[in-house]
Amino acid sequence: MVASYKSSDREFEAGQDLFSLGKPCDSIYNLTEGWVILYNLLEDGRRQILHFALPGAVLGFHPGDSAMMTYGAQALTDVTVSSIPHKALLPIVKQQPEFGLRLAWLIARDCSLAFDRLTSIGRHSASKRVAHLLLKLFIRYRAQWPGNQIEEMHLPLTQEDIGDATGLTSVHVNRVLGDLRKDGIVKFHYRRLQIINPDKLIDVARIDPQLVLSWIR
Template identity: 45%
Template sequence: MTEAEPLLAHKSNCVYCAARPLGVCGALGDGEAFRELRDSRRAVRILDAGMPIYRQGDPTGDLFNLVSGWVVQYQDLEDGRRQVLRFLVPGALFGYEPSGIKGMCHGADALTNASLCVVPAARMAELRARHVEFNERFVWMLERDSRLAFDHLTSLGQRDARERVAHLLLELAIRSTGRYPIEPGETFKIPLNQPLIAEATGLTSIHVNRMLRRLREDQILDFRNGRLTVINPELLVGVAGITDTLLTLWTRAGRAEVEVPCAQHA
């Protein structure tokens, strides 16, 4: 929990940030505010795969910047049903809630080994007030996340099971690498299992299994053991039903104007 811990322990999980595992990067950019933020982080947390970061109902107060690894956010109902809200890749900022509510309305778990910086919400608000550019970056991130949530709404409401699974896997492939287009046969490491895909798509894991098999038989994609092979990118894009806007938000292209990647990755 302190900087004295072996912070590089999980660096192999970090796609963008291994060179700078202590930093706050990605969505938060690289300016003066970034340096202030780095200095004002309260702690660095190193997590093993599967560990909870916070639970639904926990008191609010800290924000987290994901330095390496993947995180899943979810919401539980009283009767045990669970909906995955989104998957986070390195660079994400999460854990905020609108002020005025008592506790977190969702939970977050580390999906892989992960490391993250902890920043008190009040400190973040102060930094936003002092640095206009930093504030704009934060607002941009909120607006982008709103659009991603809209896209997921459309998926859950309108697409059938096969389309939903294809859409999710394509999204994660593109978001995790920031690249597009995809070559036939290209592979991606996506640390999900079938029950998780089910919770994200509103299906049962059994049905997800059948959809994955159909997508494999149709020569569209092959997902097994956390490894996605895109057999036919054109077909996949067609089934997933993505738009140019989505591609912009999923790839680094969308961030270019507002978000400056860590120096090492520029």
């Protein structure tokens, strides 16, 4: 990605934190392999998952002038990243100005995904939230293998993770998944996601089918 700069590769095991809430982080990471979640913890131990990062994502860019991260990042699967120290960013953009724009673009995309989730959590019912999440993850995952027409995937999440992402309890997620299964829309069992009826899923998720098409191709 950045020819002129030697970015150093690094690996994390599933469950490890790439960086933690309230701690400094001196590099940005470009995720090359695996799944990472960004999350927030409350004092009472509950959690809100903020974002699912897939290969190609940029992580750890400082959101403020303080070097402290306001959220944590945890590897969902084994993960490989290439890291660039923050100090190297300015030299890099001076040599490769497009890099800065590309960075801004990547972050804007994450921001837009966050906005989507805000709408989902703020205004939709439990089943719509879950359907929306599954559909989006499925589409983003599939986008990595263009042309591949799978409707089954390995989704490295527990029902608790889904709850933490949608603002629900794992108990209620379980019931919603049960309904989706009964209605022949989606099966999710032990980290295996099958889309039985994509059209119905799009309908339940309350997403404009036109929009979905535009994502797919």
